[in-house]
Amino acid sequence: MIRLALLLLALASPARAEEIVLGLSRDQVAITATFDGSDILIFGAVHREAPPPVNADPLEVVVTVAGPSETAVVHRKERRAGIWVNTDPVTIKGAPTFYAVATTGPLDDVLGITEDLRLAISTSRAIRAAGNRAFETADHVAALVRIREAQGVYRLQEGAVDLDRETLFRTALALPADLVAGNYTTRIFLTRGGKVINSYETVIGVRKVGIERWMFDFAQERAPLYGLLSLVLAIAAGWAASAAFAGWRR
Amino acid sequence: MQLYLPIAEVSVNIFLILGLGGLVGVLSGMFGVGGGFLITPLLFLAGIPPAVAVATSTNQIVASSFSALLGHLRRRTVDIAMGSVLLAGGLMGSALGIVVFNWLKARGQVDLLVELSYVIFLGTVGAMMFVESLNALIKSRRPGARPKRRKHYWVHALPLKMKFRVSGLYISAIPPLLVGLSVGVLAAIMGVGGGFVMVPAMIYLLGMPTKVVIGTSLFQIIFVTGFTTMLHAVTNQTVDIALALLLIAGGVIGAQFGTRIGARMKAEQLRILLALLVLAVCGQLALGLVLEPSELYEIQPVTAQ
Numbered sequence: 001m002i003r004l005a006l007l008l009l010a011l012a013s014p015a016r017a018e019e020i021v022l023g024l025s026r027d028q029v030a031i032t033a034t035f036d037g038s039d040i041l042i043f044g045a046v047h048r049e050a051p052p053p054v055n056a057d058p059l060e061v062v063v064t065v066a067g068p069s070e071t072a073v074v075h076r077k078e079r080r081a082g083i084w085v086n087t088d089p090v091t092i093k094g095a096p097t098f099y100a101v102a103t104t105g106p107l108d109d110v111l112g113i114t115e116d117l118r119l120a121i122s123t124s125r126a127i128r129a130a131g132n133r134a135f136e137t138a139d140h141v142a143a144l145v146r147i148r149e150a151q152g153v154y155r156l157q158e159g160a161v162d163l164d165r166e167t168l169f170r171t172a173l174a175l176p177a178d179l180v181a182g183n184y185t186t187r188i189f190l191t192r193g194g195k196v197i198n199s200y201e202t203v204i205g206v207r208k209v210g211i212e213r214w215m216f217d218f219a220q221e222r223a224p225l226y227g228l229l230s231l232v233l234a235i236a237a238g239w240a241a242s243a244a245f246a247g248w249r250r
Numbered sequence: 251m252q253l254y255l256p257i258a259e260v261s262v263n264i265f266l267i268l269g270l271g272g273l274v275g276v277l278s279g280m281f282g283v284g285g286g287f288l289i290t291p292l293l294f295l296a297g298i299p300p301a302v303a304v305a306t307s308t309n310q311i312v313a314s315s316f317s318a319l320l321g322h323l324r325r326r327t328v329d330i331a332m333g334s335v336l337l338a339g340g341l342m343g344s345a346l347g348i349v350v351f352n353w354l355k356a357r358g359q360v361d362l363l364v365e366l367s368y369v370i371f372l373g374t375v376g377a378m379m380f381v382e383s384l385n386a387l388i389k390s391r392r393p394g395a396r397p398k399r400r401k402h403y404w405v406h407a408l409p410l411k412m413k414f415r416v417s418g419l420y421i422s423a424i425p426p427l428l429v430g431l432s433v434g435v436l437a438a439i440m441g442v443g444g445g446f447v448m449v450p451a452m453i454y455l456l457g458m459p460t461k462v463v464i465g466t467s468l469f470q471i472i473f474v475t476g477f478t479t480m481l482h483a484v485t486n487q488t489v490d491i492a493l494a495l496l497l498i499a500g501g502v503i504g505a506q507f508g509t510r511i512g513a514r515m516k517a518e519q520l521r522i523l524l525a526l527l528v529l530a531v532c533g534q535l536a537l538g539l540v541l542e543p544s545e546l547y548e549i550q551p552v553t554a555q
Contacts, residue, residue: 034252034254037261075547076547077543083539084539084543146547178260215491216256219256223483223484226489227479231312231476233313233498234310234312234498235312235313237317241503242317242320
């Protein structure tokens with residue numbers, strides 16, 4: 001229904017020549033006790049009224065998925081009197097817990113610098129856009145991106161988006177097992193010659209369900225009781241093991 | 251087999267965590283140390299966020315210590331009178347330690363101070379114990395060697411004398427109270443139960459027999475870590491019950507084995523092993539401070555928005 005409405009909207013606005021019509025294999029991810037990652041297929045079509053412009057730059061697609069943000073403090077280690085100490089702490093606001101960029105080609109080719117500045121698409125631009133002054137934090141932001149890329153939670157997947165006859169595109173996104181619950185903002189950009197000609201934004205909801213949800217809420221909302229329960233369980237388990245082994249002496 | 255942990259928000263291998271819990275449980279039962287200084291870094295390696303690892307390991311230590319304590323109670327190697335005096339000092343020390351910790355935090359560089367005091371403390375304690383127990387071991391091998399007479403220090407001249415029947419001591423309550431106090435301060439600052447400091451202090455400062463020391467240390471650790479678990483659960487909500495239960499399942503079984511291994515070994519052998527363990531942890535920390543890290547930057551998450 002919504003998709004139909006979007007389609008009608010697209011038809012009704014002649015100013016835009018090429019528009020995204022998007023589909024997701026799923027827009028909800030449920031984290032259960034046995035959750036160990038999830039694959040999401042992001043696919044769509046480019047809707048046109050007229051045939052694609054002749055002699056124009058080729059059409060490219062950029063997809064970004066951003067997890068919930070957090071504030072992080074990044075320290076730099078320095079040697080003082082032979083010992084490595086943390087110095088120079090910089091607070092970085094709005095660092096996403098997960099950030100993936102998938103493109104049809106090398107990011108520098110498909111996306112111009114000014115467009116990246118304006119729309120905060122590449123990982124470091126997205127972090128800087130959250131209100132971090134570039135001059136003072138550049139090294140620290142670069143370090144944050146480098147460390148998280150090594151952890152696999154920040155990704156740049158150039159060429160991971162398949163584009164068929166400048167109309168149908170698709171990419172598979174593997175969400176890791178250590179996924180933070182929250183809203184995952186998904187953005188799709190169409191570009192020609194580095195310029196963004198159309199964009200689309202949607203949200204993939206990642207939620208804990210069942211016992212995971214229950215335990216998390218319990219720990220948050222009734223913390224003293226939760227603490228007591230964890231102690232009671234610990235003591236009971238200690239006693240049970242001791243009782244079970246009581247027959248086996250020396 | 252994987253399990254997603256609700257508080258830690260990571261997926262872990264069940265058997266890996268069970269194994270970690272078991273390993274630390276064995277050490278706990280053998281030496282009377284809670285194992286906090288060991289399990290926390292191991293959990294970091296398994297990918298658990300530091301805040302959750304610290305808080306949850308205290309909960310696990312309660313379980314494994316309790317399991318091991320019951321084993322010691324059955325063998326009558328717990329000096330409850332001594333344990334209570336140490337605990338009283340320990341709780342006062344914890345309160346004092348939290349004040350000191352916050353004061354240091356306000357001045358910055360608290361991490362460095364914690365690591366440095368770890369290295370200095372572990373290094374001194376470990377080296378002292380190693381030399382002493384090695385000497386004792388060599389002496390015990392030599393036939394005809396005379397058993398060492400119990401020495402009398404200034405410690406024995408203090409007032410407020412108490413009978414500690416299980417330890418076979420008749421000393422003032424002030425030294426154990428002071429030992430408990432200083433361990434409590436250290437424990438609060440360094441974020442551990444303090445067993446690895448308490449055990450050598452009881453052996454060398456109070457002159458307690460090694461076999462009694464372990465049970466008595468466990469007795470006092472249960473209360474300190476129980477208190478810490480509650481603090482973490484209420485203030486930070488970082489205790490992960492699912493993770494704790496896995497660690498506990500491994501830990502309580504390991505602790506039972508540890509108690510039995512400990513009971514079969516000579517006191518000097520136990521001390522020398524604990525000394526080596528303490529020195530190993532110390533060396534690892536010292537290397538981390540001195541060697542150039544491969545990544546010069548470090549991320550500390552503050553809050554989820």
